[in-house]
């Protein structure tokens with residue numbers, strides 16, 4: 252009995268990375284075994300998650316961390332290159348999620364069908380001297396194609412959009428979904444979690460505290476001056492000198508550039524981003540499960556300002572964004588920052604909207 256359960260488990264694990272429609276498994280010293288001939292694993296509870304851009308600098312560690320998440324039962328890894336290797340590698344981890352790989356545009360629909368959560372880190376990263384907006388020309392088209400697939404195959408999925416420039420790619424995604432008649436603004440979230448992660452880290456350094464005890468709301472968007480940390484609202488309550496405020500604001504706004512320059516042409520933040528993406532995805536999954544009080548910052552369709560999209564604290568629930576919190580009282584430094592942020596954001600949002608209109 253025990254021996255046969257062990258064999259079943261082994262077969263399920265070996266075959267987990269195979270695309271059930273297309274792949275045979277060649278076992279050494281045996282004939283081919285098709286996945287559909289394996290005994291099914293007894294319906295493990297959990298969510299189905301796809302990562303688009305899964306073979307990239309963010310995608311690979313993100314895939315590894317999502318494979319470790321007990322809320323995930325099925326993990327689909329899609330990219331235009333290298334997914335067979337990444338999938339085979341990750342599928343050997345002895346955690347619950349079944350992993351399947353999908354390669355190239357012709358497998359996009361299979362990758363997306365039935366997904367509860369789609370995380371998108373597909374696209375090119377910055378090199379030194381570039382702004383996030385310099386990525387627009389390449390990444391806008393990539394995001395449009397992927398979102399067309401989502402509209403068709405999993406229109407009810409929660410979408411976590413990482414590809415830069417987030418301030419424009421989220422409006423692009425919204426326009427694609429509107430065109431397809433599937434737009435639900437609650438389900439589309441631009442991932443700004445890395446700004447919060449950085450803010451917590453840098454504030455903790457200044458205060459001499461553990462970053463896990465710090466919570467900094469970061470609002471606005473995800474590029475330069477649009478990243479607006481609200482240092483007057485840090486929890487636990489604390490105060491900063493003007494010099495500390497200026498240092499922290501600038502460090503948080505330029506955190507991405509700090510990594511791009513340190514990597515000197517080899518890309519942008521990948522490991523801290525994968526960590527932040529998993530933190531955010533886990534919050535979305537806990538909310539989908541029905542947990543109460545799940546609150547994170549994200550760049551979403553919003554009426555908090557006059558702009559159609561804005562990052563602020565949101566409460567997540569079974570349908571995605573359930574409530575968007577107002578910005579709260581700002582000090583003079585933050586009010587000035589907000590005006591600068593809104594000015595730049597307006598142009599980036601408009602650029603995304605008109606890209607799809609073309």
Ligand SMILES: NC(=O)C1=CN([C@@H]2O[C@H](COP(=O)(O)OP(=O)(O)OC[C@H]3O[C@@H](n4cnc5c(N)ncnc54)[C@H](O)[C@@H]3O)[C@@H](O)[C@H]2O)C=CC1
Pocket residue numbers: 303304305306307308309310329330331332372373374375376377386390393396397412413414415416417442443444445446473518519520521524
């Ligand atoms: N929101 C945020 O806080 C952050 C966003 N980013 C952004 O994330 C994106 C990815 O960064 P990295 O992983 O470092 O880049 P990368 O170049 O290492 O990986 C990108 C992956 O996307 C794949 N890809 C390209 N076209 C695709 C398509 N049409 N469909 C599916 N996959 C496709 C590539 O094959 C590659 O594997 C960049 O745009 C970067 O600027 C990076 C860090 C933080």
Ligand SMILES: O=C([O-])CC(=O)C(=O)O
Pocket residue numbers: 376377383415445506507508510511519520
């Ligand atoms: O700076 C970049 O290009 C990547 C990014 O968005 C970040 O690290 O915040």
